[in-house]
Amino acid sequence: MSLAGRFITLEGGEGTGKSTLQRALGERLQQRGHTVRLTREPGGTPLAEAVRELALHPPGGEHFSPIAEALLMNTARSDHLDKLIRPSLAAGEIVICDRFADSTRVYQSVRDGAPPSFLEFIESQVLGDTRPHLTLILDAAPGELLERRQGRANEEDIFEGRDLSFHAEVREGFLAIAREDPGRCHVIDATLGAGEVAEAALGELDRRLGGAAS
Numbered sequence: 001m002s003l004a005g006r007f008i009t010l011e012g013g014e015g016t017g018k019s020t021l022q023r024a025l026g027e028r029l030q031q032r033g034h035t036v037r038l039t040r041e042p043g044g045t046p047l048a049e050a051v052r053e054l055a056l057h058p059p060g061g062e063h064f065s066p067i068a069e070a071l072l073m074n075t076a077r078s079d080h081l082d083k084l085i086r087p088s089l090a091a092g093e094i095v096i097c098d099r100f101a102d103s104t105r106v107y108q109s110v111r112d113g114a115p116p117s118f119l120e121f122i123e124s125q126v127l128g129d130t131r132p133h134l135t136l137i138l139d140a141a142p143g144e145l146l147e148r149r150q151g152r153a154n155e156e157d158i159f160e161g162r163d164l165s166f167h168a169e170v171r172e173g174f175l176a177i178a179r180e181d182p183g184r185c186h187v188i189d190a191t192l193g194a195g196e197v198a199e200a201a202l203g204e205l206d207r208r209l210g211g212a213a214s
Contacts (some may be wrong), residue, residue, distance in 0.1 A: 002093050002094075003029070003034055003205075004034070004092040004094070005089045005090070005091075005092050005093070005094075006089075006094050006095075006133045006134070007085070007089055007095050007097070007130070007131070007132045007133050007134075008025070008094065008095065008096045008097070008132060008133065008134050008136070008205075009096075009099070009102070009134075009135045009136070010022055010096065010097065010098050010099070010133040010136050010138065011098040011099060011100070011103060011135055011136070011137045011138070011174055011177075012137050012138035012139060012140075012143070012174060012190060013138075013139075013140075013142060013170050013171050014145070014160050014165050014167060015145040015146075015160065015207045016138035016139070016140055016145060016190040016191075017097055017138055017190055017194060017197060018138055019040075020197075021136070021194075021197055021198060021201055022038055022096050022098050023038070024194065024195075024197075024198035024201075025096055025198065025201055025202070025205075026038050026096060026168040027087075027099075028198065028202055029094060031137065033167055034094050035091075035092065035093045035094065036093065036094045036095075036096060037084070037088040037093045037094065037096070038096050038098075038150060039080070039084060039085070039095065039096070039097050039098070040097065040098040040099060041057055041073070041077060041080060041098070041099040041100055041103065042056070042072070042073050042074065042076040042077070042080075042098060042099075043076065043080070044076075044080040044081045044084050044085070044097075045079050045080050045084055046080045046082045047076070047079045048076035048077070051075055051076035051079075052076060053071075053074070054072065055069060055073060056074040056157035056158060057157060057160070060156065063158065066108045066109070066112075066113035066114040066115045067108075067118065069107070069108050069114075070114045070118070070122065071105055071122070072085045072117055072209045073103075073104045073108070074104065074122050074123070074126045074183040076124050077100075077104075077127075078126050081126070081127070081130055081203070082117050085097070085130065086130055087131075097132075100132060100135075101123050101126075101127060102135060102137075102174065102177050103125070104119060105119050105120075105123070105173070105175035105177065106170055106174055106177070107159060107170060107173075109173065109183075110169040110170060110173060111166065111169065116210070117194055122179070131184075132184060133174075133184070133188070134184065134186070134204070134205065134208060135177075135181075135184050135185045135186070136185075136186055136188055136201050136204065137174050137175070137177070137178050137185055137186065137187045137188065138188055138190040138197070139171065139174065139175065139187050139188065139189065139190055140171075140189065141168075141169035141171070141193045142164050142171060143164060144191055145190070148166065173176045175187065186204045186208075188200045188204075188210065
C-alpha cells in the first residue's frame with residue numbers, strides 16, 4: 001500500500017502533543033519524498049477557522065450546548081473536507097489532521113452531552129466515504145499533563161479550562177474508540193519524549209503500510 005492519498009488523524013486530550021507530533025511526522029515524511037498536507041480541526045479553511053473561533057471562544061463568556069457544539073464542529077468539517085482534505089487526497093498528498101471526527105464524538109458526548117446516535121448520524125452525513133486510514137491517539141492521565149497545558153502560550157479555550165474530571169472522561173472516550181476500532185486506531189504513550197513519540201508513530205505507519213512509508 002502506498003502512502004499517497006492517505007489520511008492520518010491525530011487525536012487525544014489537551015496537551016498530549018498532537019501539534020508537535022504533526023510537525024515531526026510532516027518533516028520526516030517530506031524527507032522521505034512524500035508530499036504532505038498539515039491541517040487541523042476545527043479549522044483548515046478560512047470559513048472553518050471562523051467557526052473555530054466561535055466554537056472555542058464564544059463571545060461574552062457564553063457556552064453552546066453540546067448539540068450546538070457538534071453542529072458547529074461538523075459545519076467547519078464539511079467545508080474543510082470539501083475544500084482541503086478531499087482535494088489534497090485526490091492529488092495524492094498525505095493529509096495529517098490535528099483532530100477530526102473522533103474529537104467531536106468524545107468532547108460533545110461526555111457529561112450528558114449530545115446523544116451518540118445523533119453524533120453518529122451527523123458524522124455519517126458529513127464524512128461520507130472520507131475516513132481516516134490511520135488514527136494515532138496520544139494518551140496520558142490528565143494530571144500528568146497539567147503543567148504542560150499550563151505552559152502553553154496560546155489562549156485557553158472553553159475545553160482546556162475545564163476540570164480534571166472532564167479531561168479524564170475525555171481520555172476514556174478516546175480509549176474506548178481505540179478499543180472499538182483497533183484496525184484504524186493506535187494508542188501512543190504521550191508521556192514519552194517528543195522524539196520517542198515521533199519514532200513510535202513512524203514505526204506504526206511503517207508497520208501498517210508494510211514498509212511502503214520508507
